[in-house]
Amino acid sequence: MTEPLLEISGLRTGFDTYDGRVRAVDGVDLTVHAGKTLCVVGESGCGKSVTARSILRLVEAPGSIDAGTITWHGGDAPFDVLSLDVKDERLARLRGGDIGMIFQEPMASLLPLRTIGAQLIETIRIHTGLDKRAARAKAVDLLGQVGIPKPHERIDAYPFQLSGGMCQRVMIAIALCADPSLLIADEPTTALDVTTQARILDLIRTLQAEHRMAVMFITHDLGVVAELADEVAVMYLGRVVERAGVDELFADPKHPYTKALLASVPVLGRDRGRDLPTIPGAVPNPLHRPSGCSFHPRCAEAIAGTCDVVAPPEVDFDAGTGFADRRTVECVLYADREGAPA
């Protein structure tokens, strides 16, 4: 097993609204290992983006991070990102330096009034201290690497002159400009058409191998998970309900929510001509979190009197082995397995 690069533990992030505080992320534990890909999956609104933003301290008012630690192991000495001062150099180096980040809407993530070159060169210069000429040369080189044709011309284009896919490539180039050890990709392909999606995924995979970086990939597409992931974290309503290696997860999902998610994905051959099961009900408003296990109102295996009353324990299937916290489930169904090696 490789070294942990980023460890999130007990992260809580909330938003103040008129109706009270929304606990968007409510105690999340995650680990990204160096050079590996962690996929975070979950329905819309379950707190994936907020988790990702919390890592780089990008949560803005009315939101704030309430508790937890985010430990970065990529530097000389590990440190807690959340305890840094906003002006701390280490935070500045993380943002865009050690950690690159790309977003769901590539077009909107670039300022339309400045050329992509200007925005790319700016980032290169912030993190490498190159002079203008050298930074421009590096920018052209990066644009070439991410597969933009005629990079020396395109560098002077404005974002609105490029397609969404091309913009996402530019964003990737920007994220790569200081050779990060972690790339956080927050649904980078959701806004793109299918062929472009596949190309961007390929690109990310190739670049990951070339640059030997870890990737934290956020998606709600299980197909993408199967293709990319080394490890998977399943989120529901601000919590990680199941963590597993990708093969284990698909072969043997434990949490009822994971099972339901997997069942709702069509499998070629198997599902021809039959209705796919869907998860009944909708994701509850995080303001009105159900008591007990927050999944119980939609859960097929819920136990009345238990699931709606007590919060489910976190069961660690690898406890006692050298791989603690690799395979965990938050569900009473496995409570008796607590502490028992899988």
Add this chain to the structure above:
Amino acid sequence: MDVKAGPSKTTEGIEETARPATASQSRLVWWAFKKHRLALVSAWILAGMMLVIVLCEFVAPFGSRHRDAEYTTAPPQVLKLWSDSGFGLHVDGYTSEQDPRSLRITYEANPEDRVDVGFFVKGEEYELFGFIPWDRHLIGPTDPDDPMYLWGTTTDGQDLLSQVVYATRVSASVGIIGVLLAFILGIVLGAISGYFGGWADNAIQRVIELIMSVPAIPLWLGFAAALPADMNPVTRYFIITTILALVAWTGLAREVRGRFLSLRREEFVTSARLDGSSHGRIMFRHMLPSFSSHIIAALSLSIPGMILAETALSWLGMGLRPPAVSWGVQLQDASKWSVLSGAPWLLIPGLCVVLVVLAFNFVGDGLRDAADPYKH
């Protein structure tokens, strides 16, 4: 995205069922609006203003033509409950003194001269709503001939309070009627533009752009000035209102167009079209109601401009003219600095302008925010 449904603080079922997530759009907007405290207070102020407009003959202590030549530019009086002659709501009468050289009369409160004041007193006769003859006034001197000028008097010796009440009816209604006129134009053209798109949209947009780039205010000054001076006040009122509306409709038309554009491809519109509903029905029965809060907000935000324009126009002598009273007309009284320096209460109509304009702005802002929960 999650719609923030209802202010249900508890997670218990009772609240949830009482305020289901399927609450109508207007209920949702109303809940959000109520949280905007300033807007709520403003809404009450406007409600009060509406009452004053409707009941103005009753609210005003004196009739619109009441003049007391004995008390010109007399200062405001203070309502008192207790004097040497006993308990009871009253004000002090005036003693006057004329400066022999400037001939200027100054008034002092005279505690000896007690003017009893009552609610629902008999006073000048009037016709409520234009047809119910009555003679009661909300507040007034028990003897209608006594001087009771709570906000002082004008240079003509008219009761300022009464005049402000009458002016409120005129000035506020210019704003409201003007905006409604502008709204009709704006909504018809904006709807056509946004719903049909294509060349109709193009043509209307170009015209709007052209009108918007014409500096409006000097032009309406010119139009207003070209009206004959001896025009009947009612005609003048309507013409001025129309002039203001002709300038204001473009902004509303753009707002409406934008809304129609964004809705044009929504499913419910497509399905209504497939059902064979007529264009007019789709536009005004299906689409318009779905953004009525935005429209009301836009209307509320356009009224201040109208009121301010009418006030400035009338104050300049280009808008309404005496005997019509509006806040602007009243403020003419205060424009001579020799008068103003001795009679600051003449600026009270200006306070009314500020108050009402602020109230419309806050209500409009509150509504807009409530209608657009995602903006925040």
Add this chain to the structure above:
Amino acid sequence: MISYLGRRAAYMAATLVAISLVVFVIINLPPGDFVTALTAKYNVMGQGLTEADIAGLRVRYGLDGNVFEQYWHWVTQIVQGDLGTSFEYERPVADVIGPRLGATIGVSFVTLLVTWGLAFPIGVYSAVRQRSIGDYAVTTVGFLGLATPNFLIALVFIYFSVTWFGSVPSGLCSPEWCDSAWNLGKLLDLLGHLWIPMIVIGTGGVAGLVRIIRNNLLDELHRPYVTAARARGVPEKQLLRRYPLRVALNPFVSTIGWVLPMLLVGDIVVGQILGLPTLGPILLGALRSQDMYLAGSIIMILSAVTVIGTLISDLLLGWLDPRIRMGIHQN
């Protein structure tokens, strides 16, 4: 850019034509025409005009053709610099307006600069420090400023000036300086007088602009591109300046179009009370006495200035925003 420029210029020309039509209508709205009014005036004064005089005047003002000929006559005269004759002053309109045009443009220009100079930093501060005490103060004052007609500000100002100092400061210069040549003393004196009309005329403008820049910046501050720039390590100050501020500058620049007429109208409203040697009081007098050539010409000039202001702001916008420059529609 060239085609953009061409489009804007064509627009400007169309607008000017539209305005000239409306002004022509205004001039001709009052019953009777210039010569009949003049004849009536002379008759009252007991010095009747001869038939020949009247006929000559009618030709001079092109009053005998149909409406289109009259309009054409009027427009061509204006283009040649002949603005007609003031009925009140019995002098060419150009002579009445000329000396005051400079002061008007001067006062408006200085006010415009001060308005922007104040509004921009205040608006930015208020947006960046949203919900701070300073922001609440700015917003409150802004709401009041927008809700108060500027003549009311002038009246309140006068009231306090009279009760505290016993007099009203008026005009643009003190008597001792008015006729002297330009020097430092006169400049200081001018500045000493200028701040009053500036406050009165500019308050509404500052309030409106602060609101615009604040709202736009608030919108921009939470756009994805801001988060993305922050995520790649752009330092906060640089981030504000290079990203959201650049976008929020657009609506600010496009306000030239309406700030300028607003200032000019402010001048109409308060020039009177403050006794400014500007066009405002003349226009007002002309409108009151239905001296329509004079009024029409002033309106035409004010409109032209506004349209030119709009053109300038369009050009600035094109320069600032590549999307506008390249003719790409937003939203």
